[in-house]
Amino acid sequence: MILKTDLYRAHGFLRGLYLGLKITMMTMLRNLFKHDRMTLNYPEEKYFYSDRFKGKHVLTVKEDGTLRCTSCMLCSTYCPAQCIHIVAADDSDKEVEKAPVSFEIEMLRCVFCGFCEEACPVDAIRLTGEYEMSGHAEQEWVADHYELAFRKSLNNGKGIVSTVEDKDRLKLRL
């Protein structure tokens, strides 16, 4: 079979073999003698993913420390895994009017598709580069809004990923 391929016909057996395995060989040799190996000594070493990685969710927070989410439920409507559960209520601030009293994501059901991020009209939910998630019981996998917005691991230990001025959103109200 291989004798009939174009590569073999054009280059002969040995040269064809060399060309076919060139990249494999080069990578193998580099890994053998150089130190920038693909394999990491996880968890001592960690791989850095770009911000566009779709990892664990984060809820953004307004300057006054409340959630930016207006609980419009578009994310939970859009969610293909139906893992977002929001309970809305009146907000004391009439400009805000509606705010969530509970925002939960069932991490075990989430497929990390990022649709919630797309659907959000107010940039309240984002998917971060955080990929380390572990837990024992099922309950540990339901992330409430304290965890989603204020968990310790966020923003180098500051706990909040971003405080976006709410004026940005209200700018729409001209």
Place this chain on the structure above:
Amino acid sequence: MAEKVKLKWNGLDIEAEKGSNLLQAALDNGIEVAHYCYHAGLSIAGVCRMCMVEQDGVPRSFPACNATCTDGMSIHNDTPKIKAAVESTLQFHLLNHPLDCPVCDQAGECGLQDYYMKYGQYDSQMIDKKVHKPKVQDIGKNVMLDAERCILCTRCTRFTQEVTNTNELGILNRGDHAEITVNENLKNDYAQNLVDICPVGALTSKDFRFRQRVWFLDELQTTCIGCETGCSVKVSENKNGAFRVKPLYDHDVNGHWMCDDGRSIYKHVSSPTRLQSASECINGLFVPVDETIVQNTVKGKKPKYILSAGLTVEEYAAFFNAVKGAKVDVALYTLPVHGPEFDGILRRGDKNCNLRGAKAAFEKAGFDHSKAYLDKLLNGITSQDVVYVVVPEIIYNEDHFNTLISKVEKAGTRIALTPGETLASMRAFNYLLPVPSFLEKNGEILNYQGSARKLRAGLNYGETSKDVSYYGKWVNV
């Protein structure tokens, strides 16, 4: 039958009553015409300018809502001129609209959203400062007003003028500063209809506020059991329970409206105090119990039944079928009159939704449904008896019901079949058996006119049996 006329709408032949409203004729024939201010139950205002049409031979376009059908007229609303007019008028409607759909309860069933997707889809040119008006105003009777979202179709002001004659709402100021205001808080008993007729999110219900997005809800067409009027309603519900009740147009019974009392008839259905399974009352606590244990307890004892007037015709029939031949005492407990006899619009004081059906079933089976017979039965209760009380679904007058319970207490075994919330006074019963509420059963009830009104099953709650013979099952255990 009124005289029919034939007319053409976009080249399509339609039929309408002579002299009837052109817009209504189109809607009746299933033609979609954009409109905001027109409502079949209210007078014509002609202010939204969305239903503009052209007639062959008439130079100017005119609103269809203010035109009458005449024979042979040929109407168009698909010409480029009309389409452009509808689009630009929609643009005017949305010009000062705050576009706060994310926090607006109307989103999903909003006229502005619907028509924008259907007739608009333009790019906004508006970069100027919008006119701001007061938001989040509680105007009483569970109605919230947001003047900024309002498109001033005046449906609500016309409703308070024409239907309730209370005139609480009016328009203040002129031009684009015009806004709906209340001169005093709403005081009529039909205020929730304002929420229904508002085509946008300016008037929303405080009861339903932020509880669900409408696209998560299914509609269940059924009948209100609040009083003997028996209005056609649709109940919005999903797997989490029922959330709101809205009226359904019914020419013969309720027209377009329903009263505010009827809006809360869904509340007991998924109430946390409602029983999910058969329970026994032990030291004032309700403990789930197997139904067979209850059956063993009552086996062989002579039962006495006190039925409520809220069961369906089918349930009565199945019950009396089971009773036939057995030695059973059956009486009818009716709710007392609550409020005025009839308030002139829809609401009636008699809260027994199927009183006529109950009486007919009693008479057919040869039982006495009078109050005197109920008293006789109650006085004759001994400690040997098993008394079954079918609890009315909605108890308007708790004291009246509690007196019934106190009279039943003499009996040795007291069993309540309850479709609604568990009251504190129900601790007087030995056993509570859950029965389906009106949202969980199919059937018919006879309203004040004696006409059959349909109940439809939609929800599932707990271990309630949907079998119509469930009530009769306890007769012959």
Place this chain on the structure above:
Amino acid sequence: MKETANNKDYALLSYHHIPGVHNLEIFERAGGYQTMKECFKKDPEAIKEEVKQSGLRGRGGAGFATGVKWGFFTKDRKAQKYLLCNADESEPGTFKDRFLVEKNPHILIEGMIISAWALATQKGYIYIRGEFYQQAMILEKAIAEAYAKGYLGKNIQGSGFDFDLYVHRGAGAYICGEETGMISSLEGKPGKPKLKPPFPAIKGYRGLPTMVNNVESLAAVPWIMKFGAAAYKQWGTEKSPGTKLFSISGDVNRPGVIEVPLSTTLKDIIEIHCGGMRNGNKLKAVIPGGSSAPIFNAEDSYAVKMDYEDVAARGSMLGSGAIIVLDETRNMGDVLKWTLEFYHHESCGQCTPCREGTGWMEKLFKRRERGTAKKSDIDILDRTASSMRGQTICALADAAAMPTQGMIKVFREELEQYVTTSTRK
């Protein structure tokens, strides 16, 4: 003074040179109320026919033939009906009715009595603009005089005809000059125009047949009845016969109210009747029929004949006959800005295109104050104005849209320059 149809002062202002003519006595001595007395001997239908023959057109702005309008009115003489006189003269630039009422209220009252007899209306109202306090007082006094003389009230002049006349002061809304808006206001409701049909002639004030006529139309009736329709038709053209009051304001030497036959050229009006342009400045533009009429450039202004057809043929309208003359020192951007501000302020807020459109046009045009204006804003303005036209219950949306579109058509470059000059501080 000899009474002929060829008096220099024409029809409406034929008494105005008499000092103190607002007194009934002096007015009567000059020949007033004679026509009324004769009219009571005539058949009402004959009066209607005479007015129809004269070709008198409604002087309020729309120019609908008065006789034809009377023809639509119910002929049942017993039924309760109303005659409304529209003295809510609020169009910017118009002040002819004020002048007429102020100088000679009796000519209006006489006209109303004759019209009421012809139309068999038992009650009449003069809806006068709220700001015309003094004029309302003059009218009140004149009506009291007429009552005292027995020209108003029960059984006028032994004819068995009753007619009561009242003055109603408006509250200063432009929209109340629209006939159904006026009826709403008179009923005690907010002055918002009503849907037509039904027309006021069928279902008007309090749901009863109501005839609404302008002050000038009603004031012309006595003259027509006195000298006949043929005499009235000697002036003007076939389609717009008679004379018309013009109120001229702006950059002319002698602004004021004049009466000239229709079809007089605008050039004659400016040069002869108004003494030419002020300071000898060059004419730039003329608004021929009040603020809602599209503007004429200098060329059209000198060529146009002031009658209904010719003004319409040149793309404007005669309207209420308010001629606003603008010279070369005027900026058309400012003119349009003030026009738009006026209509934004006066829109009643009922129909959406007008409510939102008038406000938005003003905001659009004032974008330069926020520094967000572009040349293309003029296109948006034009499009907005065109989508407002013919979309509303009353003509206010058209009244705002027409001058805007007219102005864009004639002075586009100037407006483009105006909007792009940022005035942001």
